[in-house]
Amino acid sequence: MLTAAYKSATLSPTAGPNVVRSSLKQTPIAEHLFTWPTDQPQLIGSRCSDCGVVTFPSQGSCPKCTSQSVTEALLPRRGTLWTFTTQEFLPKTPPYAGTESAEDFTPYGVGYVELPDHVMVESRLTESDPHRLRIGMPMELVIEPFRSDAAGDEVMSFAFRPVEAR
C-alpha cells in the first residue's frame, strides 16, 4: 500500500523545523506526494467517488470498495497526533535513506497524524523529544530538507510539527 519512496520519506532524519529555504537547489523526494514549493503545502491523496474513502499516498483504485473512480484530493494541512514514537538509533539501510553515520545520527520522531476525512498519515515529526509530544495535540504539515543527494542538493520531504499554542 505504501510506495518505496513514501517509506523512505518517513524514515529519514529531520533538519529542523525552521530550515525550509536555502540557496541550495531543492528537489522533492518523490513526485505527486505533496504540493511544493508553496507556503501552504498539502499532501496529495486520492478520494473514492463512489464511497468517499480518502487515501494517502494517492491510489489508482479504492482500497475499500475497489472502485476505479478515484480523484486527486489535496489533504487538510492540519490534524491531530494519533500516536508516536521516537527513533533513537540509526536504522538499517535499506530501507533507511539517510546518509549519516551512527556517530552523527540525530534521533527523530515518527507518528501517525489523523487528518479530517478520517485519513491517517504516517509521517516523520519535527519534534523528537517525547516529553514535548502528546497524543491528540494539533499538528501541521511542513516541507523541509532531510538529506543531501550526491550533487549536494537538498532533497525535500514532508513532516508534521506541533502547532504552537497562541
Ligand SMILES: [Zn+2]
Ligand atoms: Zn470506494
